[in-house]
Each structure stands twice: as C-alpha cells, then as structure tokens.
Amino acid sequence: MATTVSLEVRDANPTKALREFLARLLTEGLAGGVLAGKHLSANGGPQGAVMPTLVTDPALLETTDPLAPSFPLNAARLVSRLTRGEGEGSLAAVLRPCEVRAFTELVKLNQGAMDNVILIGFDCYGAYPNADYPRFIASRAPDEATLAFLAAASKGLTDGEGYTLARACKACEHPAAGGADLNIGLFGVDTGQRLLITANTPRGEGLLNRLALSDTDPAHAQARESALEELIAARSEYRDTMFAETATATESLGKLGAYLSNCISCYNCRAACPVCYCKECVFLTDVFDHKPWQYMGWARKNGQLRMPTDTLFFHLTRLSHMSLSCVGCGQCSNACPNGVPVMELFRLVGDRTQRAFGYEAGRNAEEAPPLTVFREKEFAEVTGGTD
Amino acid sequence: MERFEPTIVAFVCNWCTYTAADLAGTARMIQSPNVRLVRMMCTGMVDPKYVLKALLGGADAVLISGCHPGDCHYINGNYKARRRVKLLKEILTGFGVDERRVKLTWVGASEGNEFAETVNELVEDIRELGPGETSRMMVI
Amino acid sequence: MANRIGVYVCHCGSNIYPRVDSPKVAEFAQRLRGVVVGRDYKFMCSDPGQDMIINDIRQLGLNRVVVASCSPRLHEKTFQNAVLRAGLNPFLFQMTCIREHCSWVHPDPVEATAKAMRLVAAAVDRVNWHEELYSREENVHPDVLVVGAGIAGIQAALDISRSGHRVHLVERSPSIGGHMAQFDKTFPTLDCAACISTPKMVAVSQEPNINLMTWAEVKEVSGFVGNYKATVRLKPRYVDMDKCTGCGLCLEKCPTKVDSEFEEGLAQRRAIHRNSPQAVPNKPVIDASACRVLNGKKCGVCAKFCPSGAIDFEQREREVELDIGTIVLATGFDTLDPTPLGQYGFGRFPEVYTGLQFERLNNAVGPTGGKIVMKNGQKPESVAIIHCVGSRDVNHHEYCSRVCCMYALKYDHLIKDKVGHATRVYNFYIDLRCFGKGYEEFLRRVQEEGVTFIRGRPAEVTDQALTPEEEGKLIVIGEDTLLARTIRVPVDMVVLCTAMEPRADVAEVARVFGISQGLDGFFLEEHPKLGPVSTATDGIFLAGTCQGPKDIPDAVAHAAGAAAQALALAARGKVTISPTVSHIDPDVCIGCKTCIGLCAYSAIEFDARRGVSVVNEAMCKGCGSCAGACPSGAAQIRHFTEKEIFAELDGLLAPVRIPVTEPEPGTAGAANGAEETETAEAQA
Numbered sequence A: 001m002a003t004t005v006s007l008e009v010r011d012a013n014p015t016k017a018l019r020e021f022l023a024r025l026l027t028e029g030l031a032g033g034v035l036a037g038k039h040l041s042a043n044g045g046p047q048g049a050v051m052p053t054l055v056t057d058p059a060l061l062e063t064t065d066p067l068a069p070s071f072p073l074n075a076a077r078l079v080s081r082l083t084r085g086e087g088e089g090s091l092a093a094v095l096r097p098c099e100v101r102a103f104t105e106l107v108k109l110n111q112g113a114m115d116n117v118i119l120i121g122f123d124c125y126g127a128y129p130n131a132d133y134p135r136f137i138a139s140r141a142p143d144e145a146t147l148a149f150l151a152a153a154s155k156g157l158t159d160g161e162g163y164t165l166a167r168a169c170k171a172c173e174h175p176a177a178g179g180a181d182l183n184i185g186l187f188g189v190d191t192g193q194r195l196l197i198t199a200n201t202p203r204g205e206g207l208l209n210r211l212a213l214s215d216t217d218p219a220h221a222q223a224r225e226s227a228l229e230e231l232i233a234a235r236s237e238y239r240d241t242m243f244a245e246t247a248t249a250t251e252s253l254g255k256l257g258a259y260l261s262n263c264i265s266c267y268n269c270r271a272a273c274p275v276c277y278c279k280e281c282v283f284l285t286d287v288f289d290h291k292p293w294q295y296m297g298w299a300r301k302n303g304q305l306r307m308p309t310d311t312l313f314f315h316l317t318r319l320s321h322m323s324l325s326c327v328g329c330g331q332c333s334n335a336c337p338n339g340v341p342v343m344e345l346f347r348l349v350g351d352r353t354q355r356a357f358g359y360e361a362g363r364n365a366e367e368a369p370p371l372t373v374f375r376e377k378e379f380a381e382v383t384g385g386t387d
Numbered sequence B: 001m002e003r004f005e006p007t008i009v010a011f012v013c014n015w016c017t018y019t020a021a022d023l024a025g026t027a028r029m030i031q032s033p034n035v036r037l038v039r040m041m042c043t044g045m046v047d048p049k050y051v052l053k054a055l056l057g058g059a060d061a062v063l064i065s066g067c068h069p070g071d072c073h074y075i076n077g078n079y080k081a082r083r084r085v086k087l088l089k090e091i092l093t094g095f096g097v098d099e100r101r102v103k104l105t106w107v108g109a110s111e112g113n114e115f116a117e118t119v120n121e122l123v124e125d126i127r128e129l130g131p132g133e134t135s136r137m138m139v140i
Numbered sequence C: 001m002a003n004r005i006g007v008y009v010c011h012c013g014s015n016i017y018p019r020v021d022s023p024k025v026a027e028f029a030q031r032l033r034g035v036v037v038g039r040d041y042k043f044m045c046s047d048p049g050q051d052m053i054i055n056d057i058r059q060l061g062l063n064r065v066v067v068a069s070c071s072p073r074l075h076e077k078t079f080q081n082a083v084l085r086a087g088l089n090p091f092l093f094q095m096t097c098i099r100e101h102c103s104w105v106h107p108d109p110v111e112a113t114a115k116a117m118r119l120v121a122a123a124v125d126r127v128n129w130h131e132e133l134y135s136r137e138e139n140v141h142p143d144v145l146v147v148g149a150g151i152a153g154i155q156a157a158l159d160i161s162r163s164g165h166r167v168h169l170v171e172r173s174p175s176i177g178g179h180m181a182q183f184d185k186t187f188p189t190l191d192c193a194a195c196i197s198t199p200k201m202v203a204v205s206q207e208p209n210i211n212l213m214t215w216a217e218v219k220e221v222s223g224f225v226g227n228y229k230a231t232v233r234l235k236p237r238y239v240d241m242d243k244c245t246g247c248g249l250c251l252e253k254c255p256t257k258v259d260s261e262f263e264e265g266l267a268q269r270r271a272i273h274r275n276s277p278q279a280v281p282n283k284p285v286i287d288a289s290a291c292r293v294l295n296g297k298k299c300g301v302c303a304k305f306c307p308s309g310a311i312d313f314e315q316r317e318r319e320v321e322l323d324i325g326t327i328v329l330a331t332g333f334d335t336l337d338p339t340p341l342g343q344y345g346f347g348r349f350p351e352v353y354t355g356l357q358f359e360r361l362n363n364a365v366g367p368t369g370g371k372i373v374m375k376n377g378q379k380p381e382s383v384a385i386i387h388c389v390g391s392r393d394v395n396h397h398e399y400c401s402r403v404c405c406m407y408a409l410k411y412d413h414l415i416k417d418k419v420g421h422a423t424r425v426y427n428f429y430i431d432l433r434c435f436g437k438g439y440e441e442f443l444r445r446v447q448e449e450g451v452t453f454i455r456g457r458p459a460e461v462t463d464q465a466l467t468p469e470e471e472g473k474l475i476v477i478g479e480d481t482l483l484a485r486t487i488r489v490p491v492d493m494v495v496l497c498t499a500m501e502p503r504a505d506v507a508e509v510a511r512v513f514g515i516s517q518g519l520d521g522f523f524l525e526e527h528p529k530l531g532p533v534s535t536a537t538d539g540i541f542l543a544g545t546c547q548g549p550k551d552i553p554d555a556v557a558h559a560a561g562a563a564a565q566a567l568a569l570a571a572r573g574k575v576t577i578s579p580t581v582s583h584i585d586p587d588v589c590i591g592c593k594t595c596i597g598l599c600a601y602s603a604i605e606f607d608a609r610r611g612v613s614v615v616n617e618a619m620c621k622g623c624g625s626c627a628g629a630c631p632s633g634a635a636q637i638r639h640f641t642e643k644e645i646f647a648e649l650d651g652l653l654a655p656v657r658i659p660v661t662e663p664e665p666g667t668a669g670a671a672n673g674a675e676e677t678e679t680a681e682a683q684a
C-alpha cells in the first residue's frame, strides 16, 4: 500500500508549503536541484511567464509556483535532457501527471533515465492555454492568482472572461500522477490546512521516511480518493463527447483533409509534442525535398494541389509514430499558430491505437512500446486469420 | 456505366510473394492488371509511410504480402509487419478507410495460384468498394 | 548533373511482345524525364542485347539504366554485369518485370501494355535516386572455434584440423565425449561405444592443430563472420595439468563423497574426480563446492598423496581471448527429468531408471561393473521399458526424440543377452520408429529374441499390488490400444526412455552467440530443409543434437557438414559483404534503440559515446526491420531508401497516357500517331 503523509500548510498558502518542502529537499541533500515552474516576472520577465527552472539554491525557490495553471511546454523533454547520460547529484522534478507520463514514454525510448530523478507529481486541475494564462493572472501577484485558481478549480469553476481551461485538461482522465515517486494530493483536500503526499514507489517511500512527515488522517485520504473519482468521471464524460465530435469531424479522409485545412506545415505541434522525440523529423529531411516537376505532376493528377503538400501525410505519419505514446497533454494544440485542433485528433486516434495493443502511454516504464516488440502468435485478425 | 478499374499497389517480399508472383506468371495464371508490385526484400521493410504514401498518391488499396509465419527469410520480419499493419488499420479505419483497402497476407514462394487468387479477389473487393477517396483529393 | 537514363524493353522472343507492345513502351519511356534513349529488342539478355546497353553507356554517356524484361530474380545479375562492363556502377541499374507480372498474366494487350508503361515509369523514377554501392571483402580468420566436445564436436574438430586449420575446442566438462562416453553399446550395430569413440577422443588430444580446453566455457562473443572474438573462461581445476600424470592415487584418498553426475546419481564420486580412467584428458578436477580445503576446512589429503605435486589450491579462474573466423556449436542435449511426471514413480521407486542410468548399469566401468542388477544386487526377472516419456506429448515436448525406440530395442537385446533369455521384457510404445540404416533389421532381430511389445502409453507405475503375483513388484498400468483393454504388468524394473531436450542453459548460449532458438527450444537452423547446418548468423554453424534430437550417425553427419561449411569460409579466406544493408545516419539517429531490439541478427550496436545506434554492415542482412521501425528515417537500407521507394510509388501512380489502338502483331517499329487517352484514374 502506498504511504500517504500530510504536509502542514501555514498562512493558508499551499504554494508556500510546497516551496518549503522543495527547499528541504535541497537543504537536506535529498536532491541536488529542483526543476519546477517559476514566475519569471521577478527576474524582469513579463507578467504571466512561468517557466520550468532548475533551482539549486534553496533561497531562489521564492517565486517557484508549480501549481500555477500555466503550462507553456511539456517539461518531460527537459527532464529527459537532464537525465540523459551521466548526471550529477539527483534531481527533483515537479511535474504535471501528463509530464510524468510523457517522461515515462521517453525513458522507454532511451531518451532519459529514472535512476537519478525524483518525480514529484501533483493532483492537476489543468492549465490555461498559453494565450489565456496572462489574461487569467492579469495584474495579480502570482501566489494570489494561484490560490484563487485552486479555490475556484476545487469547485469546478475554471473558466472566466478571456480564459478557458485547455480542452486537453478538461478531457484528461489522468489528473493524478500515479507513476511519480511522490504525488501531492490536492483534490478534496483543504489546501489551506494541508497537502497530502503519497509515495507511489520505493524511492518515494524512502524519501518520505527521511522527511519524517506526520501521518495523514485516513478520512482526509478517503476524501481525496472520492474527489479524484468524481473528477475522473466528469472528465471522462467530457472526453467522450470530444471523441464523438472529433470522430464525426474526421469520419472520412476528405473530412480529415478539411479538418487540417489550416495547417501550414510549421511542424510546431511536433516540436511541442513531448513524445515526438526525433532529433529531426523525417518530414524535414531531404526525403521530402521535392522537385518542382514533382509538384506539377501531382497537381496535374486532379488539376489542383493544395500547397504546402504532405499535410495529411505528415499528420497520418505522426499518428502512426506517436499516437501509441500520446499522453494527451495538449501541447500540440497549444503550439499550433493556426488553431488546428491537433490534440483532439491525437487523443481520439491514440485512444483507439493504444486500446488495440492493450497499451497505455505512460502507465508503466516496464511496458514496451507496441512497435518495439512482437510475438509469433498475435493479431491473427490482421491477415484474416490465415496464420 | 464504365467498370471501375482500381489502382492497387502491392509491397511484396522478394523471397516469398515476389517469387510466387513469378511462379504465377510462369504458369500463365490470368490476373487483373490492376495490381502493381513493388519489390521489397522483406515485409519487415515496409515502413508505414510507404503504405500511406501509396494511398495518398491515389492507390485505391495497398497489398502487403510476404512469407508465412515462421518462413520469413529474415526470421521474423513478417511479425513486425503484422504489428505495423495492425496499427495502420486502426488509424485508417477511423477515417472511414475501409479495412479491405489495406491488406496483409502471406503467400509462400510455391503458392503461385494463391498469389493469382489474392490479386483477383482483392481487385474484385475494391471494385465493389469503389474508388478510394484520395484519388480525388487535392490535399495530400 | 542531370541523370542520363537508358531504357531497354525486351520482347523476349514472343513472350513479351506482342502482348505487351514493347516498341510502344520504349517510345513511351523515351518521353520520360531524364531518359536519353528508349529501345526495344528481341532478346535483351542475349549478347547483342547486352552490347546495346554497353554501347549506349559508352556513346551516349548514360549514367542510369533500366531494363524491362523478365523477373529480376532471373537476369538482374546478368544486366548488372553488363552495366559494370561498361564502367558503370551496377547499382545504378533497375530492372522491372513485364513478363511474369505482365505479358504472361494479362490477356488484354492494351491493359498489359499500359501496366508495362507504369512499371517502366516507376523504374525510371526510382533509378534517379540510385546510388553507387560497392560490396566489400573482409578477411576470414583461418581458425575455427568448436564449442562442445560430444561426438559431434569431436567429429567437427577432427575434420577441420585435418585440413590444416587450427581449431579451438571448448568443452564445459572436465573431459570430452559427451553423452556417448556414458554408453556401453550403441544401436544398431551393438559395437562398444568406447571402442569407437576412444580413438577419436585420443586423436583430439594428440592433434597438434586442436587446442583443447576442457572445464571451460565461452563467456562472450563479439564481431562478425570471419572476424569473431571469443572470450573463454577457464575454470580452475586445482590440478596442474602439466604436472599431473593421471595416476589416480588422489581419487582413492579423498575423503569427501558426493553423487556422481556422470553415473547419473547411481554411484558416488570424490571431491577430486574424473569420469573414468579412459577419460580424455584423464586428469582429475576438484569440485570446489565439495572440497574441504576450498570450503575453509582442514584436509589437503590429495595434495599429500599426489606423487607429482600437481594439486594447486591457489588456481584461479582465467580468461583467454581467441580470434576466430567461424564457429561450430555442438553443445548437445539434456534429457528430460522425469521426476515431475509423478505417475511413473521416478524418485519414489528405486527400481525406476532413466535411459541414461540404464546406460551406466550396462557399462563395464559403471556402478555395477556392467551387470544389469537391481539395487539389492539381484537380477531382475522382468523389465518394463516405457517409450516416449516426455516426447510426442503436448504437455512436454511435441516432437519425437528420434532415438528412444532404438535404444529401447538396444536395451531389450542387452537384457536378454546379459540377464538371461528367460527375463521378460515389455516395451510400452506408441509407434516404433526404426527409420535408419539397419534399424528395421535390428527391430526384427530383437522381436525374434522374444520381447513383448504393448502399444499404448502407460498411465501409471505403482507398487499397490492387487494380486499375490503383483506383491513386491512394480505394476505398470496401461491400456493396450491394439486390444483395447486395460492391463497391469508386474515387473522388477522399469526404464523410462526420457525425451532429449535442449540444454538447460540453451537460451543463454543462444544469446552469447547471437543465434535463435526454434519453437522446440533447440538452436534454430537457417532453413529447415536447405540450411540445416547454418544459422541466421553468418559464420556460425550447428553440429549434432544442439539443433534437434539425433542419433550418433546423424549427429556425426551433421557435424561433418558443419565442418565443411566452416572450412569453406576459412579456406577461401574472404567473405563478400553485400552493400545493400542498413545504414544509420548518425546525424539523424536519436538513439532510441528501437532498431536494436528488432534486429534479428544483433547487427546493431549502441554507441554510448555518441548516443546513436550503429550498424555492423558485416552482420546486417539488409532485411529492413530497423528501417521499417525507425521513426526519424535515420535507419535506411541502401538500395531500398525512402527516396527510392517514394520515387517508385510516384512513378507507379502517375497518370500514364496509353495507346488505345492495338498493336499489329509482328511490327517491331514504333506505332506513331496512335490515338491516345488518359487512363481512368487520371480522369477520376
């Protein structure tokens, strides 16, 4: 059974309690560095810029705010950078559940290692798209905005004038980080009083032992469980509606083409995708460096050719490469300059492909990605049972 | 009305199905001319991109055919192909592409008749389904 | 520089033309991008046909060639050579099949011609992207490694050494001979096993070209065909091989006794031991797990009595590195442990034996001095021999072990011969498989000796007597399927013909050598019929029962085959490495290792320093499993690159203008001015 402890919150400020917790990891030598979202406004950045920051000096944790509903990028890629190859001291990374799951996928693909990192996830109410977050925070002080968000989100009130929670988050049925070493519990918790910390792994257990935090009241843990279940139910319902809409919108290749009409082949979605791990996308290599006469040839076939080309081809290929590893973080949609609903498409197809292979992206680091393995006897239906 | 003549691309492995196609030829087994072969060394070489490219390039169907399970010249390339085709089918059927438009079969080197039958049946199936959407699309 | 392509369309006598209008196809080709010349000819593969290509390359400066004719499986090499003779790299050539896949199978000339045009267009598009490729030659190290010195390994080592090549023979046990060394007589000739195998074993020890390493194992193998490196672990024997004279004094003095593996648990041996006085080498080894000194206790008796001071408790494990060109695996088989088949009472009833135990009972230097007697020293009055224990049984091994019927018959005869003609012998069999040379004759001989054959797999062996005659006996209960009735046969002794099975560590050995196992668990041969000796890994061959159950003649024949194959490589001294293999672009590879896990030939290694995967071209077979999986397109197969395949697809799918008038048979000229139309797909 996973151990759950209670982290005391003073001044009704859970963000502060979390900062203190992270500072303890540094001062007590449990981690050499902490990766967490930090408001850059304190360093001269614009209001609303929250970026994952690697902090080694506990004094500089001041404006870290991992719970801020800002999600400029999926930090799994950064953790991958920080854990690939020889490390130096261990790292504690505070991540959203989808970041933990994306990192798990990357580890399977040799793009990072679990050995030297403490993954700290948290109960995630979701985040605003990049364009919305500055409107949400407006001129408020960071902590004030985040506390207001937590209070509202716990009542299911996330959307306001000029800001709407990302659809990916609304459709996310994995709001807690079961795969992280530690998960910070917020759902159903009186965060003005306490945070719950659950250890999901032996490493997490060890850490909690070292920190000697007080045991939690089973009733508090129970309350969180029920709140989590409720949230998952609501989000699953949202997701299913989203799936149904997307399925109708893309029920034929022609419709898929229309769905992607606005795609300008900037490949931002793939750059933002945490699990699209290639150094260079094959669509940027000379394989797709077509000759002028080739375009003319294709155009002649039907008398017209949409430029840029290879749009459907790109998205279908990316679906074949990555839908199995898609964790649904929504960064693709967040990154698209032209409002193509990429996340909706990937989640829909990912749901189907992952189910077909009995696979769930990010569930477990031991589970091999479906295309990296095979068995002699399987999927007889593919050949109509001829094998 | 004129009969619909589908365009079908077949990725076949050198060691089994390509050989079977040769054999079918030597035995003069009449086949529909709609299927055009691309010779691969093994079905394990068939990158899903090739199948997508063929479909987007206007093929009404794609056939992938190699050695029977256990007979792959490279031990297990065909098992890898099977997973990839499984994946492609999952993706494409969601976009309304009929399952029969991406076909994987095993045709051994000695099975010339099997090859001719596969070709003729597939052409009939696709004829029934009608033209694939991509042959008329401007977006590729 | 733009490519200058020549296209040649064959008539193949009347095989292609007129069904496919070859001149028309050639004329069509001439209009394709990059094509400088398009010609048709009666027989492209003939000398004049090839000369036509050669002349055009020289005179028109062609740098790409396409031939449309028969299947490339027939003449690709012919045309590649022609191209090469003209000084062009043979890989700048593409062949497309318009006979087997076109003229012979499409009766309608218009359709056939249209398809031929598409195929030609695809070949032309593809050839644009072809690259110059060069095959490589690698030297083959002349030495051969043979692993396992049972009869198969011995045969292979002797055959190879006699050719003058050096053999490293690595045997895991203290002495060589394998299972055969445990036998007394061998079917079907009943000649004594020692008499036929000892000369071979001695020859091994005396052959200067054989470096025999017993009490040794291969720990790691790296490299590729012709250039393997093997690390051999030499376990400490605690006996100095140079000093020991094999006198055997120590064997009697050692106070520590344990069950003997060689005697199949029927007798004990000392901590310092050897299999038999005839063992090769006949120098003992100290069992470190049993020896008192090596377990921190007081003893050292052997050292005290050894007249030559050969005992050396300070010996440590050593490793040697060997450079070899080829490897023969001859690691043999294990027999199935019948204990889990509780119904036959092995381990519960002292008079239930395995086949190997029975071999030892028969052996003149075995625990009973070769007498077939029960544990109480009495001769058995009756013996039951149960065939197929664990073989041909879906719960254990589906396959037939191929030797049990025959050695059961051998036992029939030996019992009659040694115990006395009155001894009753019952064979419980499913089918009698006596397929070898002299085997059926042997069966007849044994049948004439008066043994009983009962068809049916016994259900149980029990000691629960129901009648006075059964009292004190083992009762074999079964069904005689020929008479369709249940029977109970009381006997004194039961012999179980247990299945031959893969060695317990077969998976580990397969990993070390980078080869595969079949469904039955034995090492997998390259082809079940045409490559029973080679493996999918070039330069690694199989000899004897490590590939599947065999009797001695088959094991020896198999071994001789393996020796010949290894020698063929070693003697030529060179291997040609095909250039159409995988290449991973290090600038593109992200090091996900997906390809490594999928390569059936262990041909890809991870370069940790650069964080990329690297193909060993000598091990790669060009199957494309890696390329098919690599998401970034870093891994590509030369001559089957994405560019090439995409171009081919473009050509196949481009709309083609085809003539609607049928060609006049016999006119080889270009039919100018024929009415043309777009194909259906172009209008759709």
Ligand SMILES: Cc1cc2nc3c(=O)[nH]c(=O)nc-3n(C[C@H](O)[C@H](O)[C@H](O)COP(=O)(O)OP(=O)(O)OC[C@H]3O[C@@H](n4cnc5c(N)ncnc54)[C@H](O)[C@@H]3O)c2cc1C
Binding pocket: C147, C148, C149, C150, C151, C152, C153, C170, C171, C172, C173, C176, C177, C178, C179, C180, C183, C185, C186, C187, C188, C216, C217, C218, C330, C331, C332, C333, C334, C335, C355, C356, C359, C403, C407, C410, C500, C503, C509, C543, C544, C545, C546, C550, C551, C552, C553, C555
């Ligand atoms: C009970 C019984 C009776 C039989 N009677 C007959 C008979 O009368 N006539 C007949 O023709 N056949 C008979 N056979 C079959 C016969 O035993 C085999 O055909 C023969 O022994 C096969 O020889 P081998 O060299 O392939 O294997 P093995 O005899 O098993 O020899 C393999 C050798 O490799 C060594 N080895 C294993 N693993 C390694 C490793 N990793 N590294 C180094 N060395 C290793 C082993 O120690 C052994 O010395 C009988 C079989 C059984 C079970």
Ligand code: SF4
Binding pocket: C581, C582, C598, C599, C600, C601, C602, C603, C604, C615, C619, C620, C621, C622, C623, C624, C625, C626, C627, C637
């Ligand atoms: S082509 Fe086949 S053999 Fe060569 S490296 Fe790739 S997977 Fe291995």
Ligand code: SF4
Binding pocket: C584, C588, C589, C590, C591, C592, C593, C594, C595, C596, C612, C613, C626, C629, C630, C631, C632, C633, C634, C635
């Ligand atoms: S699959 Fe591709 S990217 Fe991954 S290691 Fe192999 S070559 Fe590199």
Ligand code: FES
Binding pocket: B013, B014, B015, B016, B017, B041, B042, B043, B044, B065, B066, B067, B071, B072, B073, B074, B075, B076, B077, B078
């Ligand atoms: S070689 Fe035919 S499928 Fe692999």
